[in-house]
Amino acid sequence: MARTVYQELKLTPQVWMLALLVGAFIAGAAWSVLYIEHNGHIVTGMNNQIVWGLPHVFAIFLIVAASGALNVASIASVFGKTVYKPMARLSGLLAVALLAGGLAVLVLDLGRPDRLIVAMTEYNFRSIFAWNIYLYTGFFAIVGTYLFVQMARGMPNKVITGVGTAAFLWRLALTTGTGSIFGWLVARPGYDAAIMAPLFVAMSFSFGLAVFILVLNALFRIAGRPVGAGLMNRLGRLLGIFAALVLYFTAVQHLTALYAAEHGDIERFFLRDGGIFTTLFWIGQVVVGGALPIALVFHPSVGRKPGTTLLASVLVILGGFAQLYVIVIGGQAFPLEIFPGYEASSSFLDGQIASYKPTLAEFALGLGGIAVAMAITGLGVVALRILPQDLSDETIDPHAKPGEAA
8 A cells, every 4th residue: 555645625615604503603603502591491392201302313323323423433543454544533523523423412411511510520330321431531531642642753553453453342342331321321121221222332333434435435426536436435335335234233232122022112113103203213213214224335346436335324323313213202201200110190291102293492402513513524624634635436445446345
């Protein structure tokens, strides 16, 4: 492989236009925060039953994708695949940016962001939420160190590999912790499952790689730098494997729940009688986010086109949002069984499916989190030597045939 040369992204008129667009979304999120803070959560679609709304779907997607965005760097440093090495810096930067964007949404949706100080100073170590604070801050520190050792001149390969391995293990712990938030909530039948942790790990691989592919191609198109068709084919097939892994764990999750009589009602709700949640599960998650991108990237002729990988990435992201909407919102919409074996009746909608309609303010806040992640990524590639000058197949893998994926 030829020596990789990195260069900052130049501030062209196109870059300034994108910066203004990202700034507009961040401004929209700021309006949303002030609007909700002033009027209270009553102006959102959230209520006493649905306490985690659309902003949480965006936040969890970004946090999960942050772990997966580190895929490329891990493959290069930990598993020794040198073809991925030129993209490792962007992989690390995007991982940090996505986590920052996701956490920004979570903090700003607290209603009282100042109470974050309490969460940072008073720890309840019996709570998985407290554990995740350490996982998130540790991720920033380890991936930041990983970026430093990658960019420092004369850094020994064994140091890069060691720090990369630590980052790889930490990202697995981070996503396991995020999945465990749901898996350990035994009061809700839609969450209570140990498989949530490995499911979220698989989701991180798929969502993060899809986001990385789109960001990589967007930045290189703006910079006027080449990306090889063989490299895109390689990334597309890897994305297909991860999407299939998500479908596998999803199938195991629901088959296991169907086997247990106590989860029969919640499974009928998700798979047959849940209205929008059932539609999002079968059409959004299974077909759009799973079966269709897998079929596209592994098609013998269509799958070799770079545009197919981009389309598959978009479909995986759309399916990812549908999946998280079903998990987060659908899991809360199904009523709690507070007194097993008894019927409960009160004025608090006991035993009824909760309704939820997201508002414009929630959309604005969620999109603002994505904009924050893109702003951090943009600042990084403009200020630092993150992007390689050339990712053509001849440069990164001279022995590969045109359009070939190893």
